[in-house]
Amino acid sequence: MRNVKVMTGIVSILIGLILVSIPFYHEWKTGKEIDRLTQAVNLISNEASAQVMKEEFEYAKDVIWLEIPDIDLNQMVLPETTEYNLNVGLTQIKPNQIPGEGNFTIAGHRGYRGDRFFRNLPDVAIGATVRLIADNKTYTYEITSSQIIEPTQTDILLDEEGKNEITLITCTVDGHKRIALKGLLIT
Structure with a gap:
């Protein structure tokens, strides 16, 4: 026994x-x-x-960088949301987006630990600065809202006529809902 x-x-x-x-x-x-x-x-x-390397990572030439100084985030944003891309970085939700035009949307996993991906996205305050860097040009946005939404609330990704903004999305800790931050283009 x-x-x-x-x-x-x-x-x-x-x-x-x-x-x-x-x-x-x-x-x-x-x-x-x-x-x-x-x-x-x-x-x-x-x-x-x-x-x-260019042949292996052809899409790497289209990488955009996202900086959020408040949470010390400086990461690449891959041009397409796929399971593989989400596992290695942040991704553009809508295809063929142009920084500074319309609603530029980015998704990212929270990650297990550390500061990679969007783990600390919920800590970004209203009024914080977010920057997209593409083709040696910087687009600066100011965060205007932070909310918890249902995964089915995809209207948050739509462009609003005459409004240039950014939308950053990640999961809540339990994965059942989404955290969505929105910001307006300021420069």
Whole structure:
């Protein structure tokens, strides 16, 4: 009977260790992909050495950078929302968006830990500055609202005539709702 209890305890500990290690493995794997993508973006700006990486990451040439100084965020925004792209960075929700025109929409996972992705997005205050950098031009937005919405509330992504804004979206901690920040273009 004692041997059964010992074996049950050992198995329980092993299962616990495996379950605890899964997020760390995922974080490590995602970090490697982000490093690889960042390297591709950097190489694309160097014409002589870019060709090999450019073929592998053709979309990397269209990367836009998002800066939110209040939460020390400086990350690339990939041009298309796919499962793979969401696992390695922030993504544009609508295709063919142009910074400074209409409602520029960005999605991102909260991430497991650290400051990657939109983990700290809920901490961005009304009035905070958000910058998009594309083609060596900076577009500055001021956050005007922060709200929790249902995943089905997609009207928040629509363009409003004559209004140039940004919408940043991530999940709530439990994943059932979304946190949406909106900002107006100021420069």
